[in-house]
Amino acid sequence: MHDLAVIDWIIVAAYFAVILFVGIWFGRKEKSTSDFFVGGRNISWLPVLGSIVATEVSAATFLNLPGVGFTGNMTYLQMTIGSVLARFMIASVFLTAFYAANCYSIYQYLSERFGRRTQLAGAGFFIVTRLIASGIRLLIATTGVSLILDIGFLPCLLVFTLISLAYTSSGGIKAVIYTDCIQAVVFISGGILVTAFLLNELGLAQILELGREAGRFETFRFTPAESGVAAWFNDSSLFFVALAFGFLSTSAALGTDQDLTQRMLTCKKAEDAKRSVVLSGFFALAIAALFLFVGAAVYAYYHVNGGDGLPMTGDAVNSNKIFAYFIANALPPGLKGVLLVGALAAAMSSLDSAMAALSSSVVMDFFKPLLRNDWSEAQWVRLSRVMVGVFAVVLFFIAFSLKDIEQSFLWLSFKIAGIPYSVLLGVFLLGTLSKKGNDKANIIVMFSGVILVSVGLWAVENDHLHVAWQWILFFGTGWTVFVGALCKNQTSPAPPYTQSL
Numbered sequence: 001m002h003d004l005a006v007i008d009w010i011i012v013a014a015y016f017a018v019i020l021f022v023g024i025w026f027g028r029k030e031k032s033t034s035d036f037f038v039g040g041r042n043i044s045w046l047p048v049l050g051s052i053v054a055t056e057v058s059a060a061t062f063l064n065l066p067g068v069g070f071t072g073n074m075t076y077l078q079m080t081i082g083s084v085l086a087r088f089m090i091a092s093v094f095l096t097a098f099y100a101a102n103c104y105s106i107y108q109y110l111s112e113r114f115g116r117r118t119q120l121a122g123a124g125f126f127i128v129t130r131l132i133a134s135g136i137r138l139l140i141a142t143t144g145v146s147l148i149l150d151i152g153f154l155p156c157l158l159v160f161t162l163i164s165l166a167y168t169s170s171g172g173i174k175a176v177i178y179t180d181c182i183q184a185v186v187f188i189s190g191g192i193l194v195t196a197f198l199l200n201e202l203g204l205a206q207i208l209e210l211g212r213e214a215g216r217f218e219t220f221r222f223t224p225a226e227s228g229v230a231a232w233f234n235d236s237s238l239f240f241v242a243l244a245f246g247f248l249s250t251s252a253a254l255g256t257d258q259d260l261t262q263r264m265l266t267c268k269k270a271e272d273a274k275r276s277v278v279l280s281g282f283f284a285l286a287i288a289a290l291f292l293f294v295g296a297a298v299y300a301y302y303h304v305n306g307g308d309g310l311p312m313t314g315d316a317v318n319s320n321k322i323f324a325y326f327i328a329n330a331l332p333p334g335l336k337g338v339l340l341v342g343a344l345a346a347a348m349s350s351l352d353s354a355m356a357a358l359s360s361s362v363v364m365d366f367f368k369p370l371l372r373n374d375w376s377e378a379q380w381v382r383l384s385r386v387m388v389g390v391f392a393v394v395l396f397f398i399a400f401s402l403k404d405i406e407q408s409f410l411w412l413s414f415k416i417a418g419i420p421y422s423v424l425l426g427v428f429l430l431g432t433l434s435k436k437g438n439d440k441a442n443i444i445v446m447f448s449g450v451i452l453v454s455v456g457l458w459a460v461e462n463d464h465l466h467v468a469w470q471w472i473l474f475f476g477t478g479w480t481v482f483v484g485a486l487c488k489n490q491t492s493p494a495p496p497y498t499q500s501l
Contacts, residue, residue: 004149008337015186015341016163019348022182023167023175041265043177045272050181051263052280054349056253057287062187062346063144065288066326067319069295073218075237080288082246084281087254089247091274094255097432099270105364106261113431115439116369121446122256122427123365125420127358130259131391133417134354135398141347142399144324147311148340153403160344161396164351169388173360176352177263183345190342191290193335194327198297207300214303216296236468245470248477250281252421256428259357298326351395359387415457415469422473423449426480434485441487449479 004012068076094106101109107126111119138160146156167175198207211217222239224231232238236245254260254277267273302310309329311321327339363384375383423446430437456472459465 004336004340005333007334008340011334011337011341012344015344019179019182020163020167023179023352042268043174043266045267045276047177047181048263048267048273049276049279049283050184051177051353052254052260052276053283053287054180054184054187054345055260055263055353056280056284057184057187057346061287061291062191062342063140063323064320065291066295066298066323067321069216069292070299070322071295071317071319073216074289074292074296075218075221075242076292077219077285077289078221078237078239078242079246079249080285082243082248083250084285085243086247086250087278087281089251090255091277093432094261094428095264095270095273095277098261098265099273103364104265105361106256106258106265107361107365110427110431111369114427114437114442117439118427118437118442118446119365121443122424123258123361125424125446125450126256126258126361129417129420129424130257130354130358131394131398134259134351135395135402136416137354138347138351138395138399139402140320141343143320143403144327144343145340145347147321147324148328148336148343150328154400157396157399160347160351161392164348164355165389165392168352168355168392169385172384173262173266173356176356177266179352180263180349183349186338186345187342188287188290190339191287191294193338194331195290195294195297197331197335198294198301202297202300202304206304207297210300210303211296214299216299230466233467233471236470238468241468241470244474248425248470248473249418249421252425252477253417256421256424257357258361259353262357262360263353295323298323301326301330351392354395355388355391358391359384362387418470418473419453419457419476420450422453422476423480426477427484429477430481430484436485436487436489438484438487438489442484445480445484445487449476449483452476452479 065076098106098109101112103109103112105123107119107123110122138157142153142157142160145160146153149156167179208217220239221235221237224235224238226235235241254264264273264277267276307317311318311325324343327336327343331339363380367383368380426449427437427442427446430442453472453476456465456475457469460467460469460472
């Protein structure tokens with residue numbers, strides 16, 4: 001184990017104590033599914049903003065984005081600009097529809113708009129996607145913390161899971177939102193403090209000089225590196241491709257994923273939820289820029305001080321592990337504890353919200369429509385807590401099973417989540433922007449879209465199709481919207497099931 005000073009252990013212990021106290025305190029007295037899943041729809045926009053930032057940024061930004069800045073450049077920010085733009089569409093289109101439907105799970109909206117089959121398909125896609133994507137997020141954070149402490153992956157993973165389970169199962173979405181706010185402050189502060197340390201060690205001028213020489217500060221790419229028409233379609237870092245992908249992926253994540261959308265449904269009014277989601281985009285852009293700069297500064301640090309012993313994969317520095325290695329080996333006592341707590345916060349903000357969202361979707365989309373007249377609210381809350389525990393176990397085993405993957409965790413999560421995301425976005429756009437669509441036909445369109453996108457991504461990954469992989473996701477959304485719109489409209493939609501608050 002890497003030696004930690006007493007001050008580092010005090011910081012870690014204080015963090016765990018505060019998180020457990022806040023989570024249990026704010027989540028007490030949960031007596032109904034309204035309390036457990038949407039906080040009684042009585043939470044102000046500022047905590048919701050903090051929770052969105054914490055969940056969206058999470059481990060992928062704190063531990064993996066500096067690796068992108070260390071080994072690559074800042075073209076990732078092009079995607080973040082598209083992400084900011086997407087939030088205006090989410091606020092004006094999706095949140096308006098969800099609040100009008102008065103639902104706990106956004107897939108209940110699909111039931112009202114199309115019918116029960118589309119709701120079940122949408123919820124099913126979400127569950128599979130969120131399990132894999134959150135498993136990867138948990139993997140990122142656990143890998144980083146185990147490297148910082150030089151202890152086994154398994155004990156780290158077990159601690160994260162048990163503590164997150166303790167307050168999430170007790171307090172539901174309110175516990176998630178208020179603990180996420182603390183976690184967001186922790187890892188943003190960690191990014192600012194490590195930037196100050198690097199500036200003090202090297203000076204801004206030296207960081208900028210070394211970074212420019214290595215191409216680390218390239219931000220915009222308007223023309224492909226190669227010549228020819230095909231190059232415009234197979235370079236994923238081109239501005240218009242990255243911008244469009246940022247718009248699409250954020251629209252899908254914040255508009256069709258219960259994990260991120262659930263906290264927006266806790267606001268008193270739709271206007272409050274809209275304010276939170278729009279402002280979160282500007283925070284996300286600033287935070288991404290901060291951690292990319294940290295990666296470039298860490299590159300300069302090792303260029304000056306030598307890079308013997310850096311984590312390698314073949315002949316290249318392992319971008320998944322470089323920032324955790326830097327925390328463990330370069331930071332002084334106190335600051336090391338703060339950054340370790342930042343990694344812990346990143347892990348737990350990924351896990352708690354996923355458990356809450358998965359529980360809400362299973363209970364509200366699958367169980368409650370079948371048994372809604374037979375159970376009391378107390379029984380539903382107990383079942384919801386049980387499902388939080390079930391999904392904690394499932395996420396634990398997914399993260400453990402993926403621990404030996406060497407591909408960049410950041411882009412792996414985008415690719416895996418993008419398969420059903422693209423189709424989900426298509427069906428929500430069809431539902432909110434048109435009067436077209438058919439409940440039975442939607443099932444065929446959605447599943448065929450997933451198959452086509454999966455085959456397309458496989459072809460790109462194995463060099464059978466020479467285009468940027470993001471184009472395949474655009475195709476999945478377009479397929480769902482346009483083919484769904486061509487299907488014969490249903491004359492009488494299935495009776496909607498929406499839970500009144």
